[in-house]
Amino acid sequence: MILDAGCGEGSHASRIQESARHSFSTPLLAVGIDLSKEPANYAEFRQLLTDDSLVIKVVPGRHYLREIREILYEDTDKQAYANETTLAHFSDHFAWTDAETITYRFPLENHLLEPLLGMTPLFWGTTEERLRRAKLRDVPAVTVDLTILYGRNPSARNE
Numbered sequence: 519m520i521l522d523a524g525c526g527e528g529s530h531a532s533r534i535q536e537s538a539r540h541s542f543s544t545p546l547l548a549v550g551i552d553l554s555k556e557p558a559n560y561a562e563f564r565q566l567l568t569d570d571s572l573v574i575k576v577v578p579g580r581h582y583l584r585e586i587r588e589i590l591y592e593d594t595d596k597q598a599y600a601n602e603t604t605l606a607h608f609s610d611h612f613a614w615t616d617a618e619t620i621t622y623r624f625p626l627e628n629h630l631l632e633p634l635l636g637m638t639p640l641f642w643g644t645t646e647e648r649l650r651r652a653k654l655r656d657v658p659a660v661t662v663d664l665t666i667l668y669g670r671n672p673s674a675r676n677e
Contacts, residue, residue: 520548521566558604560611567671573612577604579619579663583640586660589652590644601665612669621663631657 520538522531535548563573580599591597608614626634632653635641641649 520546521563522548522550523563558607560607564611564671569671571671572615573667573669573671575608575667575669577601577608577665577667579621579665581621581661581663583634583638584661584663585657586635586638586640586652589655589657590640590648592648596643605665605667608667608669612667612672614667614669616668618666619664620666621661623659624662625659626657628656631655634660 520531520534522534531548531550535546538546558575567573578599578601580601582599584599587597587599635649635652641652644652
């Protein structure tokens with residue numbers, strides 16, 4: 519079973535399910551729950567995990583959407599981002615098995631800037647004026663910087 523706990527509309531879980539369907543003898547169930555606007559509640563996650571469960575968490579890296587952050591949070595302490603607290607929270611609840619970083623630049627056409635601003639939590643803490651100015655800016659590309667964490671159910675730590 520795949521549980522996507524920050525799925526938005528569920529397209530990622532659906533793609534994973536489709537990609538993995540030939541690897542299993544029985545149909546793979548994929549379930550999505552959009553908790554993307556909630557802090558990670560790992561106690562809830564553990565209730566759903568079996569001993570051999572693998573948890574995969576995608577965390578923004580320090581340069582994630584830095585171009586947007588620079589516009590929305592210019593001259594504030596939110597212009598820089600650090601994910602150490604999120605990484606430590608994951609470590610407190612799961613036995614890490616691996617981590618990897620993916621970083622690339624994504625070309626951004628002008629008409630995509632407003633939907634990007636609407637989907638990212640970066641705009642939640644900014645002012646209406648900064649958001650209005652950001653929508654008028656030319657942002658030719660954004661940085662995608664992600665850390666992918668892999669962890670095992672804590673009950674399987676000693677295996």
